[in-house]
Amino acid sequence: MAGFRLKMATQLGEKTAADAGYVTFPINPTDIARSKDIHVQAKPSQVKGVFGAMIMAGGNVTILYSSEYNNTGFEHFCVAHELGHYFLPDHPEEIQKQGGTHFSCAGFTQNSSIELEADHFASGLLLPSRLTRTFLSKRQIGLRGILDLADAAECSRTAAAIRSAECCNYSIAVIVSEGNQVSYAFMSDKFKQLGKLAFLRKGSLLPDGATRRFNADPTNILGAKRDCASTDLNRWFDGPRGIGLDEEVIGLGKYGYTLRVLSSEELPTDPEEEDEDQKLEERWTPRFAYGR
DSSP states (O other): OOHHHEEEEHHHHHHHHHHOOOOOOOOHHHHHHHTTTTTEEEEEEOSSSSSSEEEETTEEEEEEEOTOOOOOHHHHHHHHHHHHHHHHHTTHHHHHHHHHHEEEESSSSOOOOOHHHHHHHHHHHHHOHHHHHHTTTTTTTTTHHHHHHHHHOOOHHHHHHHHHHHHHSSOEEEEEEEEEEEEEEOOOOOOOOOOSOOOOOOBOOOOOOOOOHHHHHHHHHHTTTTEEEEEEEHHHHHTTTTTTTEEEEEEEEOOOOEEEEOTTTSSSSOTHHHHHHHHHHHHHHOOOOOOO
C-alpha cells in the first residue's frame, strides 16, 4: 500500500504541473502556489532544522521555504514539497489536526509517510515522467546527464537523480549517503534486471574503498567536489560478478550528503521501452477531481 500511495503522489504532482499548463522545463512551483492564492516566502533565518513549513490559518495558506543553502533548485523542491501537503488527499486535514502548522524536512531522508508522499509529489511536479524521459534520452548516461537535468528543471540534484532512475530506459543506480552509511537508494528498472540484487536500506554500510574515503573528507562534500572510479555490481548489491560499473560521486554542499551514481554505457538500453512506458503511464494515470 505504501508503494502505491507514493506512486499516486508522484502522478498527482505530474498532473498538477500539466494542469498549470507546463509542457517544458523548468516548472516553477512558486507560480503554481500563487495561482492558488498561497503566499510563499523564505522562512526566518533563526528557524533551524527544517526545510519548509505549511501554515493554514483563517482560510489563508502560507508556504515557508529554506533559503539557507542559497540554492535555487533546493528551494524549488522545498516549495514543491509543501505544495504536496496542500494537494495530496488527507494532508490538509492532518495539518489542521496539528494546529494548522506543519514543519517539513524534505529530501527523502524521513521515514514519515506524509513527508515521503510530499517528496514524491514534488518530484513528479518538477520532473514529469515524459519530460524527464525525453530529456535523458538525449543526454550522457550517468552523473553528467543528471546534473544537466537538474539545471534544466531548476530542481535539486537529488530529485533529478531519483527521477532519472525512475524514468530512464538504461541501467543506473543512485545512492545518497552520509558518513559511512546509506541514506537511501533508487535503481532503474533496467538496473534491477541485472540479477538478483540486495536492496540498500537506510543505515546500510557503504562498501570499503573510494566511496568511504570520499565521504571521510568533509571538504569533498562542502565543496561539491566530484570523483570517478571503477566498481562492480557485486561490491554494492551482492549481485552477479563480472559486471563493471562507473562510480561517479559528487558532494552536495551544505546539505551534508553525497550523491553517487552507478552506471555503464556498456550495458544495453531498450529504446522501444520508452513508448511502452508512456502508454502504460497514460493508461493508469488517475483522473483527480480535487477542489484545491
